[in-house]
Amino acid sequence: MKFLRMKPGHGEVLIAEGDVEVREDEERLVEEFRRQLDAGMWAAVPLNGKVRRTAQLARSFAEVPRDAERVIFFPRAAGG
């Protein structure tokens, strides 16, 4: 599983990578996930549905599907 973060002037940046089946990797991913949310990011998992593609917003690492290949972090929405 890869954690990508959108960044102004750069595009996405790989911030963490690991195998959720390996305990150390999973702990590292959980910690990084929490850090990103604490920093004001939203997390989304792109989904390849049969009918249409969508994304799932995850408020905690537990909401991320185990087989997700990537989680994309982006700044929280604000009224423009």
Added chain:
Amino acid sequence: MLLALAATALVAIALLWETTAPRLAEAYERHRARRKLVATPDYDPGRERRAEARARQLLKSCINDEEWAMYRDLGFVRVWGMQCERPGGHDAPAGTPYAYLIYPHKPIVAYLPQTGRLLNEYCVAFPDETRPYGSARLPDSDDVLAKWMALTGDERRLIEMANLHLPGRQLDPRQIRRDLWRLRQWERERARAAVPAP
């Protein structure tokens, strides 16, 4: 006599000093401020282009082929609304299909595809306050992807967070109608191309 003149001159100088000294000091500070180098990251068009190219690849990998082609050809993405009741409380019957147009760094526009009627503008931004290169603005395609993910992931949450305005507040309704016409033409063209020649 001389002493009196000297005393008068001294008083005059003191009074003048009182009034001119602050102005002189301010002018000197202004002069220094103009010369002072303020460290701000330089705008690098190459970096911005590379960022946008990266963002386009990410967007392409997340949305479907039709949405990607739409963005590439028309500059916006249409997302169908999934709520039973349309946002904004309009008088069209519940269950009427509605959709959004997502533009980079512009409000999201809700409309009724059957009639082309514009419903609302939703002003929403994704500012990155860490400002890694001096700007909080994501590349265009990242902004589109952020809106797309937020809309398809939790439409209600995004709509509630956005500032709601009537059509025409930031985007010219004539431009939107022109874009909807272009979208119809584009879809017709694609449908025609998809049919194999006899």
